[in-house]
Amino acid sequence: MKYYSTNKKVSGETLEAAVIKGLAADGGLFMPETIKTLPRSFYENMENLSLQEIACRVAEAFFGEDIPSDTLKNIVCDTLNFDIPVVRMKENIYSLELFHGPTLAFKDVGARFMARLSGYFIRKKGAGQVNVLVATSGDTGSAVANGFWGVDGIRVFVLYPEGKVSEIQEKQFTTLGRNITAIEVDGTFDDCQALVKSAFMDGELNEKLKLTSANSINVARFLPQAFYYFYAYAQMKRLGKADDLVICVPSGNFGNLTAGLFAKRMGLPVKRFIAANNRNDIFLQYLKTGKYMPRPSIATIANAMDVGNPSNFARILDLYGGSHSAISAEISGKAYTDDQIRETIGTAYKETKYVLDPHGACAYRALCEELLPGESGVFLETAHPAKFRHTVEEVIGEEVKVPERLAAFMKGEKQSVPMSKDFQAFKSYLMSL
Numbered sequence: 001m002k003y004y005s006t007n008k009k010v011s012g013e014t015l016e017a018a019v020i021k022g023l024a025a026d027g028g029l030f031m032p033e034t035i036k037t038l039p040r041s042f043y044e045n046m047e048n049l050s051l052q053e054i055a056c057r058v059a060e061a062f063f064g065e066d067i068p069s070d071t072l073k074n075i076v077c078d079t080l081n082f083d084i085p086v087v088r089m090k091e092n093i094y095s096l097e098l099f100h101g102p103t104l105a106f107k108d109v110g111a112r113f114m115a116r117l118s119g120y121f122i123r124k125k126g127a128g129q130v131n132v133l134v135a136t137s138g139d140t141g142s143a144v145a146n147g148f149w150g151v152d153g154i155r156v157f158v159l160y161p162e163g164k165v166s167e168i169q170e171k172q173f174t175t176l177g178r179n180i181t182a183i184e185v186d187g188t189f190d191d192c193q194a195l196v197k198s199a200f201m202d203g204e205l206n207e208k209l210k211l212t213s214a215n216s217i218n219v220a221r222f223l224p225q226a227f228y229y230f231y232a233y234a235q236m237k238r239l240g241k242a243d244d245l246v247i248c249v250p251s252g253n254f255g256n257l258t259a260g261l262f263a264k265r266m267g268l269p270v271k272r273f274i275a276a277n278n279r280n281d282i283f284l285q286y287l288k289t290g291k292y293m294p295r296p297s298i299a300t301i302a303n304a305m306d307v308g309n310p311s312n313f314a315r316i317l318d319l320y321g322g323s324h325s326a327i328s329a330e331i332s333g334k335a336y337t338d339d340q341i342r343e344t345i346g347t348a349y350k351e352t353k354y355v356l357d358p359h360g361a362c363a364y365r366a367l368c369e370e371l372l373p374g375e376s377g378v379f380l381e382t383a384h385p386a387k388f389r390h391t392v393e394e395v396i397g398e399e400v401k402v403p404e405r406l407a408a409f410m411k412g413e414k415q416s417v418p419m420s421k422d423f424q425a426f427k428s429y430l431m432s433l
């Protein structure tokens, strides 16, 4: 499969180049030249397939031309060595729990897949060290750091905004050591993202170091998220609820949602999508006005969605040929304040005993408000509530059990490199490695 850039000045790149480069040389995001549809027989029989079987079929469509079938199968099965339960919350509304991976965040799947895929390319080539740069507002850092931890030939630099991630999130990427370095930036998430982007665009740096990104701009991290949507559909089909299926996605950089749009393009019968946001409602404003107006992000209690310039918006535009009406026909939007998020966590707990995290809460509320009679809805619950324990406990007035896996991270000792948001400082640091 060849990849082109959303800025249209680059095309014909291989998967390997797209994965190792992350961002295209013209500053655009890579897109596959074709999106293969899967045969009707696959969809008809899906409820009888396991998560791994479904994911293998989808991965084959994306990467089958470039990766030997056995290798790809191993990568998929290694990546998905945990469950993705579907939990009924109330009539026609279901939670797809994406947080059962090693860092209890949905990003584990993309990060683990990308680590294994790039590891394969590096081994195959016997190429030198690859440096992964990743900006995080919380959950990306932990998922990527843990996904790549100990992978030979890859160094990971996690850039995060000082004081703006929860303690438990911070511990998950600052305590690992080995090939993982945490960079604590005196600025916001957008500053971190800007530093990473500038590094990719800097000629001198790229001559010295092989740099790549593990944010959802990277196709190897972004595309595997399509697995969730196929799996969600299969589970809903098993429950007899797959007709008029609406999927609601708590969104920040819109990588997850965009992967869902790819799934639909591959023939997955999802009726429509809802993008749920916190107060950073740039996408919702785009839907309302047709104008895309990025602005600085605002800190919220759903901090993994504190994004003021969602990177995958470029992919959504590209996928729909820039048509606002085509986009609005398949996706609607909703946005909530912190108070509304808290209120939703409280009501959901009272009504259903289900403990939402602040991100899932946005999606649950959007689904409750938007679902029409006759439709069934799934929302993606993207983080374990224990990761946002203080917020959640304050609302529900009860203790949230911290899973053993998460508690183990708290015992480690934080190590980070302080950094200003000024690109020159970051560049000097990388040049001196």
Ligand SMILES: *Cc1c(COP(=O)(O)O)cnc(C)c1O
Pocket (backbone or CB within 6 Å): 105, 106, 107, 139, 140, 216, 250, 251, 252, 253, 254, 255, 256, 257, 304, 305, 359, 382, 383
């Ligand atoms: C990253 C993240 C999101 C947003 O995902 P995008 O793909 O960036 O839209 C939502 N919820 C949680 C918990 C996250 O970590």
